[in-house]
Amino acid sequence: MESASAAKTGDFFYGWDLLYKTVQSDVDKKSDLLIALVHFLLTKHYNFRCVGIGDDKTLPEEEGSELLPDNWNDDDTKYSLRYVHDKMLYLLLGHITEDALLINLMDINTKKVSNICVEPETLVAAVKGGISTLMPSASEIVDRYRKELLDPVFTGNSREVTTQTTTSTRPSGSDPLRIGEPRRGG
C-alpha cells in the first residue's frame, strides 16, 4: 500500500524530466519510454546503478551511473541492461514481440527472475512531453513494476520505505501449498 500511495505523489517522479532530457534524442519507439521508466525506478528509488549494456554475468569494478548507457536502445527488438546494487549484479532484459514488451529482471547471484508484460501502444501516449503526457498511467505502471518485477527478485527496501517500521510482504509464490491470494471470509 505504501508503494501505491508513494507513486501518486508529485515527488515520486522528481528526476524523471532530467533523465528524459538525457535520452530524448535517442528515443524512437514507445517501448523505449517503458524501459526508461524501469531504469528511473531502479536508479532513483532502489539505489541501483547502471553499469552498461549486454548480458555479461561478471561483476564489474566500476560503480555505475544513474544515466542510461550509450546504445541502450540501438536494437529494434531487444534491450539488455546491467545494474549493480550492493555489489550484486542484476540484468534487465526487454524483448519486443508483435504486440507487447516482455521485461525480465534477473538476480545473477540467486538466479531469481521476475517478469512483466506491458503494451507500449496502450500505455505510452506520446514520445515527447512531460511524464503525464508520455504515460498518463505512469503511477499505475510503476506500481506494477514494483509488484511484478522488483518484489519477486529484490529483497531490499526502496528509498520511500527506509524509514517505515512495517516489514515488506513476502512474495505470494513462496508458499507452495497456497493457490492464489489468501481469501477472507464474508
Place this chain on the structure above:
Amino acid sequence: MSEVKSEIEDIAGPSTSGEQQQQQQNEQQVVATKDKKNPDLVPKKHRQRLTEEKKSSFEANPLILEHANLESVPEHLEKLMKQYEENRKMPAAEWLTLLIYLLALECGFVEEEIYAQKRHLLQPVPSFSSFHALNVRLLSEQPAKYEVLFNDTAYSMRLRTLLDKHAPGETSLVAALQTRLMAITLGDQLMVTLSPVPPSKQPGYSISLSIGRYVLSIQAKNKPVYHRFRKLNELSFELKQNVFQPMRSQQLMQMEHKLQPSLLGLPDELYHEIFRHLNKSQLNVVAKVNRQLKFYSKEVERKRLQGGRG
C-alpha cells in the same frame, strides 16, 4: 557397470511423488511379514530383498517425465523425440525447450495452432486435475510449433489451457486461457517466462534453468537422443511448481472454476442434503465462513421453518 548405475540414478534421482515411496513401503511390509516365519534366515534374506527392491525402484513404463530413467521414458517423450531424430545438432537450449513443452502438455497446456487442428480429438481436463495421458500422447505425435526469435536466442510459443467439458466459448473468457511461453537463452541459462497474453494484467511466472544441468552437450553414438537428458525429476518439479501449475490455477481462479473437490464446489442441491443434518447453532457457524455457505445455510433454515409451519 557402476557408471551405468550412477547414470540411472542421475536421470531420475529421488522421486518427488508419494506413489513410489508408498510402493516401497508396501514391499517392506511384505518383507517383514515373511521374516517373522524364518527368524534364523532373516539377515541373509533381508540383504537379498533390499537389493531386489533397489533394482525395481524405477518404473518400467513411466507415465510422466518426472519418473523417466535411461532404460525407460514416457511414451510422449519417445514420440516427440522421434520427430527430431534427423535434427540432433540442435542447440542444447532448444532441446531443453522441447522438454519444457512436454511438461506444459503434462500440465494441461496445448499449443494454440495444434489445438485448432486437434481440438475435436482432445479429451476434457477437469479443473482439479491437469494431466490427461491420452491428450499428452496425441499431442506428442507431431513436432512442437514454436518460433525462433531474436537472432536464435529465444523460443516462443502460444499456449492454451485445456479445461473440462463446461469450458466457455466466449471470446473474453477464452482469452483468459491463452498464454505465451518465452524461453530466452542467456549464456548457460535458459530464462523461461509464461505470461498471459495482453491486454491481461494478470502476473506471469518465470524461472531460470541451467541448460547444462538438464541437457548434456555430448550425444552418445547409436543411443536415443533422450540419453542426453538428466535430472528430469528436478526439471519437472521446478517448472510445474513455479510456472505451469501456478498459471493454470490463476486462470481457473479467474474463471471461478473450483480447483479441487471441495465444499465450495458442490452442486447446489447437495448443500441441503449436507446441512439438513446440522442444528441451528451449527448452521450459524457455517454461515460465518463465507457468503456462499451463508447463503446455503440460510436456505436450509428457511426451508426448515417453512416445513415447520406446514
